[in-house]
Amino acid sequence: MADAPIFIDPAKCRGCKKCITACPFDALFMEGKLAVVKPDECRACNACIKACPFKAITSTAKAETKKADLGDFKGIWVFAEQHHGKVQEVAYELLATGRRLAKDRGCELAAVVLGHNVKDSASHLIAAGADKVYVVDQPELAEYEANVYTDALNQLIAKYKPEVILAGATAVGRAFFAKVAVRARTGLTADCTALSIDKESHLLHQTRPAFGGNIMATIMTPNHRPQMATVRPKVFKMTPPDAKRKGETLLEALKLVAGDTRIVKAERNASAVNIAEAEIIVAGGRGLKKAENLEQLKRLADLLGGVVGVSRACVDAGWISASHQVGQTGKTVCPKIYLAFGISGAIQHLEGMRGADTIIAINNDPHAAIFNVADLGIVGDLFEILPMLIEAVEAKNNGAK
Amino acid sequence: MHIVVCVKQVPDTTNVRINPETNTLMREGVESIINPFDEFALEEALKLKDAHGARVTVISMGPPQAEVVLREAMARGADDVVLLTDRAFAGADTLATSYAISQAIKKVNARPDLVLFGKQAIDGDTAQVGPGVSEFLDCALVTYVKSIKVEGDTYTVETQMDEGVDVIEGKMPAVMTVVKEASTPRFATLSGWMQAKKVEIPRWGAKEVKAEAAMCGLEGSPTKVVKIFAPPVKTGGVRMDGREEPSAAVDAIVKLLQDKGVA
Numbered sequence: 001m002a003d004a005p006i007f008i009d010p011a012k013c014r015g016c017k018k019c020i021t022a023c024p025f026d027a028l029f030m031e032g033k034l035a036v037v038k039p040d041e042c043r044a045c046n047a048c049i050k051a052c053p054f055k056a057i058t059s060t061a062k063a064e065t066k067k068a069d070l071g072d073f074k075g076i077w078v079f080a081e082q083h084h085g086k087v088q089e090v091a092y093e094l095l096a097t098g099r100r101l102a103k104d105r106g107c108e109l110a111a112v113v114l115g116h117n118v119k120d121s122a123s124h125l126i127a128a129g130a131d132k133v134y135v136v137d138q139p140e141l142a143e144y145e146a147n148v149y150t151d152a153l154n155q156l157i158a159k160y161k162p163e164v165i166l167a168g169a170t171a172v173g174r175a176f177f178a179k180v181a182v183r184a185r186t187g188l189t190a191d192c193t194a195l196s197i198d199k200e201s202h203l204l205h206q207t208r209p210a211f212g213g214n215i216m217a218t219i220m221t222p223n224h225r226p227q228m229a230t231v232r233p234k235v236f237k238m239t240p241p242d243a244k245r246k247g248e249t250l251l252e253a254l255k256l257v258a259g260d261t262r263i264v265k266a267e268r269n270a271s272a273v274n275i276a277e278a279e280i281i282v283a284g285g286r287g288l289k290k291a292e293n294l295e296q297l298k299r300l301a302d303l304l305g306g307v308v309g310v311s312r313a314c315v316d317a318g319w320i321s322a323s324h325q326v327g328q329t330g331k332t333v334c335p336k337i338y339l340a341f342g343i344s345g346a347i348q349h350l351e352g353m354r355g356a357d358t359i360i361a362i363n364n365d366p367h368a369a370i371f372n373v374a375d376l377g378i379v380g381d382l383f384e385i386l387p388m389l390i391e392a393v394e395a396k397n398n399g400a401k
Numbered sequence: 402m403h404i405v406v407c408v409k410q411v412p413d414t415t416n417v418r419i420n421p422e423t424n425t426l427m428r429e430g431v432e433s434i435i436n437p438f439d440e441f442a443l444e445e446a447l448k449l450k451d452a453h454g455a456r457v458t459v460i461s462m463g464p465p466q467a468e469v470v471l472r473e474a475m476a477r478g479a480d481d482v483v484l485l486t487d488r489a490f491a492g493a494d495t496l497a498t499s500y501a502i503s504q505a506i507k508k509v510n511a512r513p514d515l516v517l518f519g520k521q522a523i524d525g526d527t528a529q530v531g532p533g534v535s536e537f538l539d540c541a542l543v544t545y546v547k548s549i550k551v552e553g554d555t556y557t558v559e560t561q562m563d564e565g566v567d568v569i570e571g572k573m574p575a576v577m578t579v580v581k582e583a584s585t586p587r588f589a590t591l592s593g594w595m596q597a598k599k600v601e602i603p604r605w606g607a608k609e610v611k612a613e614a615a616m617c618g619l620e621g622s623p624t625k626v627v628k629i630f631a632p633p634v635k636t637g638g639v640r641m642d643g644r645e646e647p648s649a650a651v652d653a654i655v656k657l658l659q660d661k662g663v664a
């Protein structure tokens with residue numbers, strides 16, 4: 001590397017050595033009365049820029065934005081998000097899609113794991129389709145912290161130069177991938193619903209809904225690398241694991257920056273439902289009339305092994321917490337089954353659930369918009385149908401035992 | 402304490418269609434509003450101002466008519482506002498938008514204590530601009546914030562993660578994105594409106610914020626939209642009238658659930 005990511009102005013440096021103490025990578029040293037950077041050690045963390053009282057240090061990062069040598073970038077990566085050692089399902093879904101893309105591109109598929117005590121996950125990722133697994137297993141990565149995670153992934157990107165990187169559009173993936181993309185000065189397409197490799201250009205075609213799902217846009221990143229995209233959970237299907245698959249695991253030891261924030265408490269109670277991951281959603285709207293009637297939905301959801309979702313009207317009425325809200329300002333869900341009781345089907349609601357495999361709607365207004373997207377639309381009184389349905393499913397369950 | 406809040410003007414209904422001939426968005430006749438999530442971000446800033454005293458600066462990037470959302474923000478209690486507007490910014494993707502906004506923030510204050518964003522804008526739905534700005538400002542990032550407490554230079558926030566709520570602590574400055582679970586946004590007061598109406602809103606372009614042309618607008622955007630099309634419409638669903646004979650409807654539901662392997 002010829003150019004250092006930072007520039008120390010000799011006219012401004014007073015030799016106070018504050019930058020040298022601040023640098024986590026020992027990339028700075030004193031030459032006489034001036035601080036000097038070792039270009040190969042500097043990781044562009046910018047800690048020295050913050051520390052310098054004389055504003056003598058500036059970032060030269062913009063020099064890096066000149067078009068990268070695109071041909072140097074090879075391979076498709078999937079960021080395999082894990083929580084306390086458990087790889088998130090979306091990573092397996094992405095590996096299934098990644099396999100297809102890698103085949104079309106004629107390249108390798110790798111998974112990247114950041115965490116602590118996560119080495120065991122590599123075998124699962126290989127079984128799910130990875131040719132290679134990069135594992136960074138360090139205590140600093142035990143919990144997600146935006147800057148530390150960004151540092152780790154960007155170091156790997158700089159070292160191995162992947163052509164494509166995919167991540168789940170989860171709370172973690174959505175946030176830190178945007179930071180990673182900016183640090184790498186490349187593009188990022190959020191919440192893709194379709195990915196393919198263009199036959200002629202070999203570029204990644206990234207398709208996503210925009211403007212409330214009213215239009216679809218296909219996006220490419222022609223002149224920057226890596227090409228980056230996030231995908232919501234459940235959009236792609238997993239393939240069954242193949243324990244016989246062979247792959248390589250590479251353990252990377254990285255020097256990481258210190259985190260800006262720390263978690264003081266995590267309330268990861270089991271009852272906290274993540275409707276975005278649910279297979280079956282029993283949803284209700286203002287047609288339920290009052291909070292108590294949500295109990296019946298809950299009953300049906302429990303019987304079916306699903307969770308409760310609601311329209312914004314229910315959240316605004318204070319019946320249930322916003323984490324259950326489906327729609328544009330709530331969550332996007334892609335379950336196998338979406339049962340909608342007393343939901344009118346406002347565009348903002350449809351936006352969040354039209355991706356469901358099968359939609360069953362019950363509404364007493366024959367003109368309700370929800371019927372336009374329903375596979376089975378029933379014009380009727382939910383207060384009649386819901387109790388009967390609960391009874392019927394209960395009977396089925398008992399009969400099966 | 403100095404808090405900067407970024408708000409975007411977005412089309413109200415998401416009923417935006419595309420012109421099949423030009424493949425461009427037809428936004429005519431669609432009313433514009435403050436991005437709903439940004440209202441929560443502004444409210445958190447105003448709450449901190451109420452509790453501790455703070456200067457609240459609101460920035461919006463967009464066409465000249467985006468001024469409206471800035472007046473609304475002032476009427477609710479923001480101290481000063483800036484409209485970032487320039488032809489050079491047109492066609493910006495999230496990288497170019499994050500860059501332009503971060504340049505404007507730097508001009509407002511080299512080191513604001515907090516920079517607040519909505520979780521996402523309802524037109525683009527990317528949730529990438531807040532994190533992107535944190536990178537350009539070289540500043541801590543906390544996302545999905547539902548409450549903020551500040552003591553001295555330390556903040557304690559609750560964040561809404563996929564599996565529950567985390568409590569996170571850190572030292573200012575920080576960039577945060579705010580979710581809906583935060584408190585209900587206040588209304589503008591009449592006197593607030595009277596004042597906000599009269600204010601002359603500063604307009605900054607690429608030059609004023611020292612943004613480099615190569616990093617702005619279309620040119621500074623790595624992502625290129627190559628195609629826009631209408632989503633496939635779902636049709637052919639079965640419709641039943643369950644008013645006369647609800648049991649037949651229930652049978653149909655149970656049968657469908659069984660076919661799908663869930664009951």
Ligand SMILES: Cc1cc2nc3c(=O)[nH]c(=O)nc-3n(C[C@H](O)[C@H](O)[C@H](O)COP(=O)(O)OP(=O)(O)OC[C@H]3O[C@@H](n4cnc5c(N)ncnc54)[C@H](O)[C@@H]3O)c2cc1C
Binds near residue numbers: 364
């Ligand atoms: C910027 C913005 C963002 C928004 N984001 C979201 C979002 O994320 N999610 C969301 O859901 N909404 C959102 N909304 C609100 C949305 O526009 C609707 O207001 C909302 O979805 C309506 O909820 P609902 O269908 O429960 O209520 P309603 O529209 O009141 O519908 C109730 C339905 O129940 C039916 N009904 C009544 N009684 C019975 C009965 N006994 N049996 C059967 N059916 C019955 C009625 O016929 C009616 O169709 C947003 C709005 C805006 C402006």
Ligand SMILES: Nc1ncnc2c1ncn2[C@@H]1O[C@H](COP(=O)(O)O)[C@@H](O)[C@H]1O
Binds near residue numbers: 407410518522
């Ligand atoms: N043009 C803009 N002007 C001001 N703020 C913006 C703009 N675009 C995005 N933002 C902010 O960034 C957040 C995320 O936007 P997005 O990444 O587009 O989903 C929004 O909630 C706003 O707070």
